[in-house]
Amino acid sequence: MNVAMKLMDDYPDIVKFWMGSKLLYVLKNPKYIEKVISHPKALDKDFFYEQLAQLSGDGLATLGGAKWRRHRKLINSSFGQKALHSFLPIMAVRSGDLVKDLQNTVGDKIAPLYHIISRYTVELTFQTAFGVNMNLNSIEGKLDEVIDKMIELLTERILKIWNHLDIIWYLSGKQKEFQYYQNRLREVVNEVVKRKMEGERSKDSETEIEVANDHENLPRSAAFLDSLMANTDLDESEIKDEVNTFIIAATDTTAKALTSLFAIFGIYPDIQEKVYREVIEKVGLVGDPTPEDLSQLEYTERVIKEVLRLFPPGFMISRYASGDIDIGDNITVPEGASIAIPILQIHRSGEYWEDPLKFDPDRFLPDAAKRHPLSYLGFSHGPRNCIGMRYAMLNMKLAIAMALRRLRFFSEYKSVEEIEISLTLFLKMRDGPKVWIKNR
Numbered sequence: 448m449n450v451a452m453k454l455m456d457d458y459p460d461i462v463k464f465w466m467g468s469k470l471l472y473v474l475k476n477p478k479y480i481e482k483v484i485s486h487p488k489a490l491d492k493d494f495f496y497e498q499l500a501q502l503s504g505d506g507l508a509t510l511g512g513a514k515w516r517r518h519r520k521l522i523n524s525s526f527g528q529k530a531l532h533s534f535l536p537i538m539a540v541r542s543g544d545l546v547k548d549l550q551n552t553v554g555d556k557i558a559p560l561y562h563i564i565s566r567y568t569v570e571l572t573f574q575t576a577f578g579v580n581m582n583l584n585s586i587e588g589k590l591d592e593v594i595d596k597m598i599e600l601l602t603e604r605i606l607k608i609w610n611h612l613d614i615i616w617y618l619s620g621k622q623k624e625f626q627y628y629q630n631r632l633r634e635v636v637n638e639v640v641k642r643k644m645e646g647e648r649s650k651d652s653e654t655e656i657e658v659a660n661d662h663e664n665l666p667r668s669a670a671f672l673d674s675l676m677a678n679t680d681l682d683e684s685e686i687k688d689e690v691n692t693f694i695i696a697a698t699d700t701t702a703k704a705l706t707s708l709f710a711i712f713g714i715y716p717d718i719q720e721k722v723y724r725e726v727i728e729k730v731g732l733v734g735d736p737t738p739e740d741l742s743q744l745e746y747t748e749r750v751i752k753e754v755l756r757l758f759p760p761g762f763m764i765s766r767y768a769s770g771d772i773d774i775g776d777n778i779t780v781p782e783g784a785s786i787a788i789p790i791l792q793i794h795r796s797g798e799y800w801e802d803p804l805k806f807d808p809d810r811f812l813p814d815a816a817k818r819h820p821l822s823y824l825g826f827s828h829g830p831r832n833c834i835g836m837r838y839a840m841l842n843m844k845l846a847i848a849m850a851l852r853r854l855r856f857f858s859e860y861k862s863v864e865e866i867e868i869s870l871t872l873f874l875k876m877r878d879g880p881k882v883w884i885k886n887r
């Protein structure tokens with residue numbers, strides 16, 4: 448494991464330190480996190496998110512105060528059950544394509560799993576959340592690479608303290624490089640919003656983005672972008688920032704989670720077989736899974752949760768205290784301080800999880816040993832939890848069901864302990880998932 452993580456493992460429940468002029472509290476104990484996570488004075492994001500906004504735009508994930516509340520209320524309705532189920536036919540077609548792409552790599556060699564999956568999540572997000580198609584051979588089709596590069600550069604800026612000085616960052620040429628990728632991402636965002644505003648097909652367009660659903664014989668889905676645009680409260684730049692935010696929040700997180708899932712299947716063939724058997728029993732060998740089928744995949748859901756416990760893509764979150772916050776035990780986090788919640792540390796802590804590195808999906812059985820509800824934060828918790836949680840779960844269950852019906856996954860890793868992780872903006876496996884694939 449990464450050295451910084453090892454050090455943090457030995458941290459007590461609360462660590463308080465100054466980072467330059469900023470006071471930071473790191474809270475590890477769920478009883479303190481419970482006091483903070485839904486507190487009205489801890490709903491704003493702190494200075495780390497100012498950096499993140501360079502990547503994601505000023506959207507839901509980085510906004511604070513009244514603006515965040517307004518956007519969250521508006522967007523919430525687009526992620527209700529009805530809207531999600533309307534995405535399912537598109538998800539089924541695209542996950543079928545994902546399986547074909549995976550089948551093309553079948554053999555004894557390590558498959559480029561993350562690359563294939565991240566293209567899938569980018570394409571799916573465009574089709575479902577935005578209601579537009581994108582051509583995977585166009586520049587925009589390489590969006591996964593653009594995002595990857597931006598995350599890498601941003602992590603370098605945040606984690607290496609000397610890069611906080613603008614002069615060093617600019618002189619190193621990294622800002623220029625970051626701006627190049629930022630412009631490419633903005634071009635895509637602008638084009639998506641333009642096409643939606645025109646509401647027309649654009650088969651000949653240079654950027655090869657077209658309004659979806661006209662193009663394919665799929666039922667109309669309630670794209671979240673449609674509801675944003677129907678709302679006259681939001682101006683064009685706010686809409687663009689939300690599109691940018693959803694590209695970042697929806698694609699790489701899910702791609703990293705699915706990649707970890709398939710690696711875990713490779714390590715634990717018995718768990719893979721148990722999921723396969725559940726899929727065959729509840730979904731069947733052919734045909735598109737229905738929402739009801741997917742809701743019956745209970746063991747699969749526990750496996751996903753256990754993967755997100757050990758490999759949470761969002762491994763750390765933080766908040767800004769906009770007033771004094773009493774967290775119990777006579778401790779007050781003062782106004783102006785930042786509060787960091789090290790999700791990975793909590794998920795892998797022996798204080799809150801028995802035998803924490805053991806992969807055991809049954810920890811999530813309803814009658815499993817009692818644990819603090821905030822010892823699991825895969826999608827965070829409270830009013831600022833992940834708005835895409837149900838979308839992500841639906842998508843992951845579907846992708847797993849479609850893939851396991853045809854394929855078997857194998858991994859060079861033998862245990863969770865063996866997997867080195869790397870903490871950029873999102874958690875990933877340092878040397879890749881080391882997975883190869885065979886037909887069933």
Ligand code: HEM
Nearest residue numbers: 507508696697700701704761764826827831833834835839
């Ligand atoms: C496995 C996949 C995913 C994981 C593990 C994940 C995890 C998280 C976590 C931990 C947060 C809290 C971040 C923070 O407080 O800083 C979050 C927030 C968020 N997520 Fe996700 N996410 C996933 C997929 C998605 C998807 C598919 C979408 C959109 C369709 C999405 C949209 C968002 C947004 C917009 C926020 C900010 C919410 C707010 O601050 O009000 N996420 N996610």
